[in-house]
Amino acid sequence: MExxxxxxxxxxxxxxDALEAAEARLQSILQTxxxxxxxxDEQGRIESLSTTAERLFGYVKSEVVGRKVDLFxxxxxxxxxxxxxxxxxxxxxxxxxxxxxxxxxxxxxxxTFPMHLTVGELxxxxxxxxxxxxxxxTDQQLTESRLKELQSEVTHMSRFMxxxxxxxxxxxxINQPLTAIANYxxxxxxxxxxxxxxxxxxxxxAVSKAADxxxxxxxxxxxxxxxxxxxxxxxxIESLPKLIEDASTLALIGAKENAVTVSFRLDxxxxxxxxxxxxxxxxxxxxxxxxxxxxxxxxxxxxxDIATVANGGDLVxxxxxxxxxxxxxxxxxxxxxxxxxxxxxxxxxxxSICRTIIEAHGGKIWVDTPPGGGTIFRFxxxxxxxxxxxxxx
Amino acid sequence: MxxxxxxxxxxxxxxxxxxxxxxxxxAGYAVRVHESAIAFLQALPDSEDGCVVTDIRMPGMxxxxxxxxxxxxxxxxxxxxxxxHGDIALAVQAMKAGAIDFIEKPFDDDVLLAAIRSALARxxxxxxxxxxxxxxxxxxxxxxxxxxxxxxxxVAGKPNKIIAHDLGISARTVEVYRANVMTKMRADxxxxxxxxxxxxxxxx
Numbered sequence: 001m002e003x004x005x006x007x008x009x010x011x012x013x014x015x016x017d018a019l020e021a022a023e024a025r026l027q028s029i030l031q032t033x034x035x036x037x038x039x040x041d042e043q044g045r046i047e048s049l050s051t052t053a054e055r056l057f058g059y060v061k062s063e064v065v066g067r068k069v070d071l072f073x074x075x076x077x078x079x080x081x082x083x084x085x086x087x088x089x090x091x092x093x094x095x096x097x098x099x100x101x102x103x104x105x106x107x108x109x110x111x112t113f114p115m116h117l118t119v120g121e122l123x124x125x126x127x128x129x130x131x132x133x134x135x136x137x138t139d140q141q142l143t144e145s146r147l148k149e150l151q152s153e154v155t156h157m158s159r160f161m162x163x164x165x166x167x168x169x170x171x172x173x174i175n176q177p178l179t180a181i182a183n184y185x186x187x188x189x190x191x192x193x194x195x196x197x198x199x200x201x202x203x204x205x206a207v208s209k210a211a212d213x214x215x216x217x218x219x220x221x222x223x224x225x226x227x228x229x230x231x232x233x234x235x236x237i238e239s240l241p242k243l244i245e246d247a248s249t250l251a252l253i254g255a256k257e258n259a260v261t262v263s264f265r266l267d268x269x270x271x272x273x274x275x276x277x278x279x280x281x282x283x284x285x286x287x288x289x290x291x292x293x294x295x296x297x298x299x300x301x302x303x304x305d306i307a308t309v310a311n312g313g314d315l316v317x318x319x320x321x322x323x324x325x326x327x328x329x330x331x332x333x334x335x336x337x338x339x340x341x342x343x344x345x346x347x348x349x350x351x352s353i354c355r356t357i358i359e360a361h362g363g364k365i366w367v368d369t370p371p372g373g374g375t376i377f378r379f380x381x382x383x384x385x386x387x388x389x390x391x392x393x
Numbered sequence: 394m395x396x397x398x399x400x401x402x403x404x405x406x407x408x409x410x411x412x413x414x415x416x417x418x419x420a421g422y423a424v425r426v427h428e429s430a431i432a433f434l435q436a437l438p439d440s441e442d443g444c445v446v447t448d449i450r451m452p453g454m455x456x457x458x459x460x461x462x463x464x465x466x467x468x469x470x471x472x473x474x475x476x477x478h479g480d481i482a483l484a485v486q487a488m489k490a491g492a493i494d495f496i497e498k499p500f501d502d503d504v505l506l507a508a509i510r511s512a513l514a515r516x517x518x519x520x521x522x523x524x525x526x527x528x529x530x531x532x533x534x535x536x537x538x539x540x541x542x543x544x545x546x547x548v549a550g551k552p553n554k555i556i557a558h559d560l561g562i563s564a565r566t567v568e569v570y571r572a573n574v575m576t577k578m579r580a581d582x583x584x585x586x587x588x589x590x591x592x593x594x595x596x597x
Binding site for chain 2: 211
C-alpha cells in the first residue's frame with residue numbers, strides 16, 4: 001500500500017504494475033487471514049472482504065461488493081449504521097474505532113450470532129476507508145453458557161451432597177433420643193404388664209404401639225442414611241398392589257375431610273416389583289399427599305386416581321393423578337430439582353428425594369400436565385419377572 | 394437370676410444410658426451405668442459376674458479399645474456392642490474382637506434382653522442360645538451357592554457393584570440374590586443379616 005501513498009507518476013507502466021502487485025498482495029492477505037475482515041468506504045459500501053468473512057456470513061464476494069455493509073448487521077445497528085458513519089465523519093468522535101465491542105452479526109440466511117468487532121481506519125487523500133475485524137463468538141459463548149450451566153449443576157449437587165451430610169448427621173443425632181424413647185416406653189410396657197385392671201391393659205397397648213413407632217422412625221432414618229451413603233437400598237421382591245394399599249392407607253388420612261374421591265385402577269399384570277418397600281411407600285405417600293394438598297386449595301372436582309400399568313417389558317408404571325390447578329410448564333421442567341417448590345411452606349425436597357429414590361431403583365419419574373387440567377405424576381419400577389423368580393430356587 | 398449379676402451400661406449419652414437402666418431394671422436386672430469406657434474401667438468390679446453393654450462410638454476410649462483393654466487385663470466379662478447407624482463395619486470388627494453380639498440403635502427390647510440373657514448364661518448350658526444358632530444355621534442351609542457368595546460379599550461390606558464384578562454377574566442379578574438372601578434369612582436389615590452371619594460363624 002506504500003505505493004498508494006506515493007502517487008508521483010514516474011512511469012505510468014510502473015505505477016500500474018505496482019498497483020496490480022499491491023492489489024494482488026491485498027487479495028492474498030484477504031484470502032488467507034484467519035479473521036473475518038471487511039473493508040468499506042465512507043458511505044458504508046463494501047469494497048472487499050476476506051474469505052473467512054465470506055464463509056462466516058454465508059455470502060460470496062461478488063454478491064456483496066458495492067452493497068451497504070449493514071446487511072451483515074442486525075437491528076438496531078442495521079438501521080443506524082449510516083448515521084453512525086455520518087456522525088463519525090462530521091465529529092471525529094470514536095465509538096468503535098480502535099475500541100472494539102461485542103455486537104450481533106447477521107448471516108445470509110437471516111440467522112444471527114455474537115461477534116467481536118474492531119474497526120480500523122485508513123485515510124487516503126480525503127477519502128476514508130474502514131476495516132472491520134470480526135471474531136465469531138458463538139463457540140466462546142457456548143462454552144461460557146455451558147460453564148454457567150455446569151456451575152449451577154455443581155451448586156445443586158453440592159447442596160444435594162450437603163443434604164446427604166445433613167441427613168446422616170441428623171440420623172445419628174436423632175437416633176439417641178429415639179433409643180431413649182423406645183427404652184422408656186418398652187420399660188413402661190413391662191411395668192404395666194404386671195398391673196391389673198382394664199386401664200392398665202389399654203395403657204399397655206398404647207405404650208407398646210408408641211414404642212413401635214419410635215422403632216419405625218429409626219427404621220426410616222436407617223434406610224435413608226444407608227441410601228444416601230451407599231446409593232443402595234434394601235430391595236426385595238414386593239407385591240405392588242400391597243405397597244400401594246399400605247401407602248395409600250397412610251397418605252389418604254384426611255382425604256375425606258377434603259372431599260377428595262379416590263379411585264384405584266390396578267393392572268393385574270403389574271404385580272411383583274423389585275423395590276425397597278419403605279422407600280417406594282415414601283414416594284407414594286409424597287405424591288398422594290401433594291395431590292390432596294393441591295386439590296384442597298379449591299376447585300369443584302376433587303378426584304384422585306392411582307393407577308398401575310404393566311407395559312409388557314421390564315417395567316411397570318405407577319401414576320398418581322389429581323384434578324388440581326395443574327403446574328406451569330416452566331415449573332414442571334425443574335420440579336424434581338432440590339429446593340424447587342410451588343408450596344408456600346415447602347422446602348422443595350419431597351420430589352427431589354422421590355426422584356433420587358426412583359432413579360436408584362432403575363426407574364424414571366416425570367410429570368404430565370394433561371390438556372384437560374390437573375397433574376399426573378408417573379414413575380416406573382422394575383418388574384420382577386419369571387426369570388427372577390426362578391433365581392429364588 | 395443371680396443377684397451378683399450386674400449389667401454394666403456404657404454410653405456417653407445420658408438419656409440413652411438412663412433409659413437403658415430403666416428398661417433393664419423393669420426386666421429385673423441389676424444395672425450400673427457409666428458415662429465412659431474409662432469411668433467403667435476405673436470402677437471395674439472384682440467379680441466377673443455380669444456383662445457389659447457398650448456404645449461403640451464414644452469420645453475418649455471407644456467400644457473397640459475397651460474390648461482390647463478388657464482382653465489385656467484378662468477380664469472375661471462378655472461384651473454386647475451397641476451401634477449407631479452406619480457403624481456396621483465397626484460392629485463387625487467388634488464381633489471379630491470377641492464381642493458376643495451387636496445391636497443397632499434404636500432397638501427392640503426383646504433383642505437386647507435376649508442378647509443379655511445369652512451373655513449372662515454364657516458359661517452355662519444355654520438352650521435358648523443354641524436354639525437360636527440352630528435356627529440361623531437352618532436358614533443358612535436354605536441358601537443356594539450363589540446366594541451364599543452374595544452373602545459373603547455383603548458381610549465383607551462390599552457394595553452390589555463390586556460383588557457383581559467379583560462373581561462375574563450383573564448388578565441386577567446380585568440385587569435379586571440379595572433380596573432372596575434377606576427373605577430366606579428373615580433379616581430386617583443389612584446389619585441384621587451381617588449379625589446373623591457372624592454369629593453363626595459363617596463369615597469369611
